[in-house]
Amino acid sequence: MNYTTSMHNKEIEQNISKCSRCGLCQGFCPIYEEIKNEKSTARGKLMQIFGLIKGDLKLNSKILNNLDLCLYCDKCKINCPSGVDTTRIFCLGKKLNLLGKILNSGFVFNLKLSTLSLLSLFKKTPKYKETSKILYFEGCIAKKLKNKFEIKGLKLKKGNFKCCALPYLTKGARATYEKIVKHNESIIENSQMVVFDCATCFNTVKNYPFKNPKNKEKLVFYTDFYKNIELIANKNITITYHLPCHLKSSGINIEEIESILKSIKNIKYVKMENAEDCCGFGGDFFIRHPKIAFNISMKKAKNILKTKADYILTSCPTCLWSLKFSIFINKLINKKIKIPKALDMNTFINNYCKITIEKQPKINQDVNMYELLV
Ligand code: SF4
Numbered sequence: 001m002n003y004t005t006s007m008h009n010k011e012i013e014q015n016i017s018k019c020s021r022c023g024l025c026q027g028f029c030p031i032y033e034e035i036k037n038e039k040s041t042a043r044g045k046l047m048q049i050f051g052l053i054k055g056d057l058k059l060n061s062k063i064l065n066n067l068d069l070c071l072y073c074d075k076c077k078i079n080c081p082s083g084v085d086t087t088r089i090f091c092l093g094k095k096l097n098l099l100g101k102i103l104n105s106g107f108v109f110n111l112k113l114s115t116l117s118l119l120s121l122f123k124k125t126p127k128y129k130e131t132s133k134i135l136y137f138e139g140c141i142a143k144k145l146k147n148k149f150e151i152k153g154l155k156l157k158k159g160n161f162k163c164c165a166l167p168y169l170t171k172g173a174r175a176t177y178e179k180i181v182k183h184n185e186s187i188i189e190n191s192q193m194v195v196f197d198c199a200t201c202f203n204t205v206k207n208y209p210f211k212n213p214k215n216k217e218k219l220v221f222y223t224d225f226y227k228n229i230e231l232i233a234n235k236n237i238t239i240t241y242h243l244p245c246h247l248k249s250s251g252i253n254i255e256e257i258e259s260i261l262k263s264i265k266n267i268k269y270v271k272m273e274n275a276e277d278c279c280g281f282g283g284d285f286f287i288r289h290p291k292i293a294f295n296i297s298m299k300k301a302k303n304i305l306k307t308k309a310d311y312i313l314t315s316c317p318t319c320l321w322s323l324k325f326s327i328f329i330n331k332l333i334n335k336k337i338k339i340p341k342a343l344d345m346n347t348f349i350n351n352y353c354k355i356t357i358e359k360q361p362k363i364n365q366d367v368n369m370y371e372l373l374v
C-alpha cells in the first residue's frame with residue numbers, strides 16, 4: 001500500500017533531504033514530551049515517510065499511528081535549524097483515506113459545526129457601525145457560534161470566505177484544499193486588507209500557495225489594531241495569556257502580545273510559565289488521542305492556576321475551549337481553588353476596556369486605523 005500520492009513525492013523527498021537528523025525538533029514536540037517516542041517526533045515521522053516513499057517500509061497500523069500523533073502545532077517547523085517545512089510534508093504525505101474522502105464531501109465537518117451552532121442560541125447580537133474598507137475572515141467556529149467580531153464598535157465587513165481549509169489539508173483532502181485556496185484568494189485579491197481573529201485560520205491562510213504573493217501582505221491579525229493606542233480597563237484586573245501555537249508560527253510572538261496587555265491601564269499582567277506551550281487540543285486530535293490531549297491540557301491548566309490571575313486570555317477559539325475545559329476539570333477535582341475566567345483577548349478588550357487614540361497608527365501602507373475607528 002502506498003502512503004503518498006506520487007504527485008508530491010519529489011517535493012517531499014527534496015524537503016526531507018534538508019533534514020540533518022539533528023533531533024532538535026524532539027525537544028520542542030509536545031507529543032514527545034508526553035509519550036517519549038522518537039517515532040512520533042518530526043524527525044521520526046520524516047524518516048518513516050521517506051521509507052514509505054522509497055518502498056523500504058510497508059505501511060502498517062503502527063506507522064499510521066506514529067504519523068497520526070501530531071498536533072500540527074508547528075513547533076518542530078519553527079525551531080528547525082535546517083528550515084524543513086515539517087507540517088507541510090506531513091500533510092502532503094497523506095494519501096486520501098476514507099476520512100479524507102468524507103471530509104471532501106464536507107459532511108463530517110458540517111455535522112460537527114452544526115452541533116456547535118446550537119450554542120449560538122445563547123449569544124446576544126450587539127449593534128455596530130459598518131465599514132467596507134477592510135474584510136473580516138470569519139473562521140468556522142466563530143461562524144457557527146455566530147460570534148460578532150468588533151473592534152470597539154467597529155464592525156468589519158465579512159468577506160465571503162470559505163473555511164481556511166486546514167481540516168482538509170491535514171486529512172489529505174488536497175483537491176478540496178486547493179479549491180478553497182483558489183476561492184479565498186480571489187476574495188483577498190479584491191480586498192484592501194483581511195483581518196483575522198483566529199490564530200489557526202490566520203496561520204493557514206498565510207501559508208497558502210498564493211498565485212499573487214502580494215495577497216499575503218494584506219493579511220492582518222487583530223492585535224495590530226491595539227498597537228499605539230491607549231487602553232484603560234474599567235476595573236483592576238489580573239490577567240495572563242496563552243499564546244496559540246499557530247500565532248507563534250504565523251510570526252507573532254508572546255512579547256508582541258505582552259506589550260499590548262502590559263500597556264492596558266489598571267491591568268496587572270502575570271506571565272504564565274510556558275505560556276507558549278501547546279494547549280493539547282489540536283483540531284480533532286483530542287478526539288483521536290484523548291489521553292495524550294488531556295495530559296497536555298492539564299499541564300497547561302496547572303501553569304494557568306499558578307498565576308492566580310482573574311482572566312486567562314488567548315486568541316484562538318479552539319485553544320479557548322481547551323483552556324476552559326482543563327480549568328473546569330481542575331475545579332471539579334478541587335472545589336476550593338480559585339479559577340480564572342477564560343476569554344478571547346479581543347472580547348476582553350471590548351468588554352472591559354476603554355480606548356483612546358493617541359496617534360494615527362497605520363496598519364499597512366494603505367489603511368489608517370484612525371480613519372477606521374472614528
Ligand atoms: S526536522 Fe529539523 S530539527 Fe528535526 S531532525 Fe530534521 S533538521 Fe533537525
Ligand code: SF4
Pocket residue numbers: 028029030031032040041042069070071072073074075076077086087
Ligand atoms: S507539529 Fe507539533 S506535535 Fe507535530 S511533530 Fe511537530 S512539534 Fe510534534
